[in-house]
Amino acid sequence: MNEGFCGWCGKPGAEGDHATCRQRLSSIDPPRYCTSCARRMVVQITPSGWTARCSRHGTFRPGVSGPAAGAPPDPAKAGPAGDPTLSLA
Amino acid sequence: MTAAAERTAVEQGAEDILAVARAQVLERGEGLTEQQVLAVLRLSDDRLTELLQLAHEVRMRWCGPEVEVEGIVSVKTGGCPEDCHFCSQSGRFPTPVRAAWLDIPGLVEAAKQTAATGATEFCIVAAVRGPDKRLLSQVKAGIEAIRAAGLDINIACSLGMLTQQQVDELVAMGVHRYNHNLETARSHFPQVVTTHSWEERWDTLRMVREAGMEVCCGGIIGMGESIEQRAEFAVQLAELGPHEVPMNFLIPQPGTPYEDYPVVAGSEALKTVAAFRLAMPRTMLRFAGGRELTLGDLGAEQGMLGGINAIIVGNYLTNLGRPAEQDLRMLDDLRMPIKALNETL
Ligand code: SF4
Ligand SMILES: [Zn+2]
Ligand SMILES: [Zn+2]
Numbered sequence A: 001m002n003e004g005f006c007g008w009c010g011k012p013g014a015e016g017d018h019a020t021c022r023q024r025l026s027s028i029d030p031p032r033y034c035t036s037c038a039r040r041m042v043v044q045i046t047p048s049g050w051t052a053r054c055s056r057h058g059t060f061r062p063g064v065s066g067p068a069a070g071a072p073p074d075p076a077k078a079g080p081a082g083d084p085t086l087s088l089a
Numbered sequence B: 001m002t003a004a005a006e007r008t009a010v011e012q013g014a015e016d017i018l019a020v021a022r023a024q025v026l027e028r029g030e031g032l033t034e035q036q037v038l039a040v041l042r043l044s045d046d047r048l049t050e051l052l053q054l055a056h057e058v059r060m061r062w063c064g065p066e067v068e069v070e071g072i073v074s075v076k077t078g079g080c081p082e083d084c085h086f087c088s089q090s091g092r093f094p095t096p097v098r099a100a101w102l103d104i105p106g107l108v109e110a111a112k113q114t115a116a117t118g119a120t121e122f123c124i125v126a127a128v129r130g131p132d133k134r135l136l137s138q139v140k141a142g143i144e145a146i147r148a149a150g151l152d153i154n155i156a157c158s159l160g161m162l163t164q165q166q167v168d169e170l171v172a173m174g175v176h177r178y179n180h181n182l183e184t185a186r187s188h189f190p191q192v193v194t195t196h197s198w199e200e201r202w203d204t205l206r207m208v209r210e211a212g213m214e215v216c217c218g219g220i221i222g223m224g225e226s227i228e229q230r231a232e233f234a235v236q237l238a239e240l241g242p243h244e245v246p247m248n249f250l251i252p253q254p255g256t257p258y259e260d261y262p263v264v265a266g267s268e269a270l271k272t273v274a275a276f277r278l279a280m281p282r283t284m285l286r287f288a289g290g291r292e293l294t295l296g297d298l299g300a301e302q303g304m305l306g307g308i309n310a311i312i313v314g315n316y317l318t319n320l321g322r323p324a325e326q327d328l329r330m331l332d333d334l335r336m337p338i339k340a341l342n343e344t345l
Helices: A019-025 B003-011 B017-027 B034-041 B045-062 B104-115 B133-148 B164-173 B198-210 B227-240 B266-279 B291-304 B324-333
Strands: A042-046 A049-054 A058-060 B068-077 B121-126 B154-158 B177-179 B214-216 B219-221 B244-249 B284-287 B310-312
Touching: A042 B068, A042 B104, B017 B034, B017 B045, B034 B227, B034 B266, B045 B266, B068 B104, B068 B133, B068 B284, B068 B324, B104 B121, B104 B133, B121 B133, B121 B177, B133 B154, B133 B164, B154 B214, B164 B198, B198 B214, B214 B244, B219 B227, B227 B266, B244 B266, B244 B291, B266 B284, B266 B291, B284 B291, B291 B324
Parallel strands: B068 B121, B068 B310, B121 B154, B154 B177, B177 B214, B219 B244, B244 B284, B284 B310
Antiparallel strands: A042 A049, A049 A058
């Protein structure tokens, strides 16, 4: 994975097994942790979408390849993928 | 055989429960007793198809082919003072859910998303023990904004335990249905929640009913209850006589006491759906949270053909559902019309 942290359990992506995390993120759970800094995000789910906001890295939305709020992601840094579901694939 | 003799025969294991249910529930519209529900739940998996078929016939006969579609949204997420052991929104457990409030434009947008699916119900939910003044005024302003936006949809609320005054306020706001789940059998409730009682929940439901709102009351299967307690719960709900029973299957939530509980097996979930239908032939039985995990796509269809006649489409409060379009396609494939507004099931 190209991100620092798991969006589901908040642990470092390179450590341990995240199979369950991936499965939950690809089916019934929005991300709860920022993949860049592992902060718990403020998540709002609506009938047809969700947003997850990291106080440092901006707002994630489904299927967006970068934070939807704040500055555009710097590709040189390990910024959030925007869709942490995909970031764990 | 008289109806009473039939019930006794099944309770003593002398007669096949599905034959009895056919006569008692399908023909006469009388729900199963606790012992009879238990006999259904104990049926072996090789009778599942037969059971689902009967439950479907009962639903078609006593409710009809329409399916009520509903969307839900959380206006106040997380930070709840209660300790419901299944809930990721309890502030007492180290869950990853952080507190959030949805503003009025966000609420209107959620109602629009729901109405766009053809749903006739939109339920506004808050993670609270009961509403305070701030929450009630937020809900009131939200309902006014939804109406001002011209959205023609019934509005339901789920705001925890209520006082009589709060019940009256909700009626005045035009809330037509109130959700408050008993969650599980009375005998199992103290294992699930310690910060309030089953009886307190029942009191709110009684006030809601007496005030003329429709009662929506269900629970969660898979919280460590025994099969006997599932049967107990079915008849306790039947006794309450709610307009609607939402059926959830436990989603083990990280950080909660139930995080390591197993997901309910698909056949068990379907058996429970059918058994609840046979206990409540005329009640709207809604697929709610957990069906994606427990049943998958195929199981969802089997449930629709096994007693269910209402669904929540789209996302839930803290979990995601499958896309609404997928459920609407499924209903279309099954030739089940979506209930229109102002039609009573
Ligand atoms: S009262 Fe509702 S929101 Fe609060 S912990 Fe119980 S189920 Fe969760
Ligand atoms: Zn993980
Ligand atoms: Zn971050």
